[in-house]
Amino acid sequence: MESIPIEHGLILAAILFSIGLIGVLTRRNIVFVLMSLEIMLNASGLAFIVAASRWGHAEGQIMFLMILTLAAAEVAVGLGLIIQMFRRYKTVDINELSEMKG
Amino acid sequence: MIILFYLAAAVAIIATVAVVLQTNIVHGLLYLILSLLAVAVIFYVLGAPFAAVLEAIVYAGAIMVLFLFVIMMLNLGQHTQNQERTWLTPRGWIGPSIMAAILLGQLLNVISGIDYEIVPTQVGVMQVSALLFGPYVLAVELASILLLAGLVAAYHLAKTK
CATH class of the missing domain: 1.20.120.1200 (NADH-ubiquinone/plastoquinone oxidoreductase chain 6, subunit NuoJ)
Structure with missing residues (x-):
C-alpha cells in the first residue's frame, strides 16, 4: 500500500488553520467569525488524526472526539449569543458592540 | 488512495x-x-x-x-x-x-523537520471505544457535563424576555 508523508498532512492542517485565522481577523459579520473559528478547530482536529495515523494508535481519535464535543458546545453558546445580539442591536456587525470604551 | x-x-x-x-x-x-x-x-x-x-x-x-x-x-x-x-x-x-502568512511560515518551518511516511492502518470503532470507556472514561463524563452546560447556557441566552 502507498504511503503518505506525514509532513503533507500537517502542512494541510497548518494551511487550513491560517485560512481560518484570516477569516477571524478580517470578517466583521459575527456569523462568519464563528464559522472561521469552526475551521480552526477542525484544522487542529485534523492534526490530531494525522498524528494518530503516524503512530497507529486510537488516542488521537479520542482527542478528536473531545474537540468535536468542544466545538458543539461552543457553537450552541455562540449562536445563542448571536441571537441575543441581533435582538438588541438589529445587526450582525461586531463593530456595533464597541460601546464599552475605557 | x-x-x-x-x-x-x-x-x-x-x-x-x-x-x-x-x-x-x-x-x-x-x-x-x-x-x-x-x-x-x-x-x-x-x-x-x-x-x-x-x-x-x-x-x-x-x-x-x-x-x-x-x-x-x-x-x-x-x-x-x-x-x-x-x-x-x-x-x-x-x-x-500578512500576519497569518508569517504564522504559516513559522508553522511550516517547524513541520519541515519531520520526515516520516505514513502507511495508513485502519484503527476501527472497537479500538477507539475500548479506550474511550476504559482509561478515558472520566474524559467522556466531563464531555457530557460540558455538553449539558452548553445546552443550559444556549437555552438561557436565546430565551425571550
Missing part, C-alpha cells in the same frame, strides 16, 4: 478559501460543509473511519444545521450582503493576511 488524499486536500483548501471570501452567508455555509466533507474523506484515507463518520454526521450534519437555523431566524437580506461587499476591501484584509 494517495491520489484521493491530495484531491480531498485541494478541495478542502479551495472550499475553505471560498468560505472566507464569500459575501452571501448561505453560500459560505455550503462551502464550509463541502470543506468538512473533504476533511472527512482525508480522515478515512488516513485510517480513521470512525472519526470520518463522526465528522460527516456531527460537524457537517448537526453543527451546520444549527448554523442554518440561526441564519434563517436572523433573516439577513440583500442589505447585509451589500454591506459585506463594502467591508471586504483590500485595505481591510491585507494586514491580517
